[in-house]
Every structure is written in C-alpha cells, then in structure tokens.
Amino acid sequence: MDLLRRFALGEIDAFETVVRQxxxxxxSWIVRIxxxxxxxxxxxxxxxxxxxxxxxxxxxxxxxxxxARRVATNLxxxxxxxxxxxxxxxxxxxxxxxxxxLVQRETREKIQQAFRGLPAKLQVAATLALxxxxxxxxxxxxxxxxxxxxxxxxxxxxxxxxKRLKQLGVSPE
Amino acid sequence: xxxHDDRQIREALKQSFSQVNTELRxxxxxxxLRKFDARPARxxxxxxxxxxxxxSVFLFFPQLILVFAYHL
Numbered sequence: 001m002d003l004l005r006r007f008a009l010g011e012i013d014a015f016e017t018v019v020r021q022x023x024x025x026x027x028s029w030i031v032r033i034x035x036x037x038x039x040x041x042x043x044x045x046x047x048x049x050x051x052x053x054x055x056x057x058x059x060x061x062x063x064x065x066x067x068a069r070r071v072a073t074n075l076x077x078x079x080x081x082x083x084x085x086x087x088x089x090x091x092x093x094x095x096x097x098x099x100x101x102l103v104q105r106e107t108r109e110k111i112q113q114a115f116r117g118l119p120a121k122l123q124v125a126a127t128l129a130l131x132x133x134x135x136x137x138x139x140x141x142x143x144x145x146x147x148x149x150x151x152x153x154x155x156x157x158x159x160x161x162x163k164r165l166k167q168l169g170v171s172p173e
Numbered sequence: 174x175x176x177h178d179d180r181q182i183r184e185a186l187k188q189s190f191s192q193v194n195t196e197l198r199x200x201x202x203x204x205x206l207r208k209f210d211a212r213p214a215r216x217x218x219x220x221x222x223x224x225x226x227x228x229s230v231f232l233f234f235p236q237l238i239l240v241f242a243y244h245l
Binding site: 041 | 209
C-alpha cells in the first residue's frame with residue numbers, strides 16, 4: 001500500500017514519513033507569507049497537526065502538496081489577522097544608522113505600516129505575487145481561488161497601498 | 174493604474190521586506206509529536222448524549238442501577 005493511502009488510514013509511521021517529506025515545502029511556503037522563521041515553524045507544526053486530523057478527507061490519489069499548502073495558507077492568513085500591528089516585518093541592520101539610512105528606514109517603516117494595514121487576504125496575495133514573485137496559478141491554488149481572483153486581490157492591494165502611502169507622504173520610487 | 178505604477182510599488186515592497194531564508198532549520202517531527210501528547214482526546218458529542226441519557230434513566234428509574242451493576 002502506498003504512503004499516502006497508509007497516512008489516510010491513520011498509520012503513524014506513514015504520517016512521520018509524510019512529515020519528513022513535506023515539512024520543508026510547507027515551511028518555505030509559510031515563511032514567505034509571515035516572514036518570521038519562528039512563527040513559520042509554529043505554523044508548520046500546526047499545519048501538519050491539522051493535516052493529520054483531516055486525513056480522512058484526503059483522497060490518496062489527490063495532490064497532497066497542494067492540499068497541505070492550502071491548509072498552510074489558511075493558517076497563515078489567520079495568523080496575519082490576529083497579529084499585533086506593531087510587529088515588525090523586517091530585521092533592522094546592525095550598527096547605528098547614518099542620516100540617509102534613517103530616511104530610508106523611515107520610508108521602509110511607512111511602507112510596512114501601510115502594508116500591514118491591508119486585509120490579510122490581500123496581504124498574502126500581494127506578498128506572494130509582488131515580493132516573492134510566485135506564479136499566479138500557484139498562488140491561486142494555495143488560496144483555493146482562481147487566477148483572476150488573485151490578480152484582482154493584487155490589484156486592490158496595490159491601489160490601497162498607493163493611497164495609504166500618499167496619505168503617509170511616501171512616494172514609491 | 175499603469176504597469177509603471179505597479180512596478181514602482183513592487184520595487185518599493187521588495188526594498189522594504191528583507192529576504193527570508195526559506196530553508197527549514199530543524200526537523201519538526203518531534204514538535205508534531207509533542208502536539209499529539211499535549212492535546213487530550215476529545216469526547217465526541219454522541220458520547221455526551223449517551224452519558225446524559227444514562228444519567229437521566231438512572232435518575233428516573235434508580236432501581237435500574239442495581240440491574241446495571243449486576244450485569245457489570
């Protein structure tokens with residue numbers, strides 16, 4: 001009997017093999033969205049746990065990686081909804097900043113602030129499409145929606161960002 | 174919105190977000206196992222219904238407790 005069939009039947013050995021095989025893929029997808037290795041690890045563990053609990057609904061002839069990615073994306077979206085707005089999305093460079101760096105940092109912070117204000121679903125679509133440059137069909141699959149819907153989300157995210165950045169006095173160049 | 178606008182936003186975002194390392198640093202199987210241990214098995218709703226029914230029956234017909242105890 002193949003691995004995914006044994007996993008769907010609840011065999012713990014099969015699940016362990018599945019975890020070892022797919023944990024890297026799931027983690028790399030989540031960390032692209034949440035951009036924090038620690039949180040991404042926690043969410044990967046939670047994803048694997050939920051996958052195990054939902055194993056009865058998985059068809060062994062289906063695409064496990066795509067299913068896992070969808071569960072992971074939903075968890076990442078939930079995390080972004082819960083996340084405190086003051087949490088930083090990037091690590092600051094070491095050492096005291098120079099005046100130019102200060103301006104750059106301020107601009108970056110304003111862009112981040114505007115980005116964090118986006119609805120979670122738009123944030124995920126924009127991060128994956130614009131920052132990570134993932135293909136639209138891959139994003140659509142992970143979000144459980146169509147390519148057209150993803151393009152619309154990215155379009156809306158850019159429009160809102162542009163408006164907010166204008167309000168904050170930042171002009172992207 | 175033009176393609177140029179889109180490119181500007183894309184560049185601004187890429188500069189504002191630091192690159193993330195997408196490589197997993199450790200095996201997460203032990204953490205998954207800990208989650209198994211941490212979460213107690215949940216009692217399904219129909220078990221609660223059965224327990225409720227049994228308690229009700231014993232409340233209204235206490236003599237059945239003896240019959241039940243005899244068959245244990």
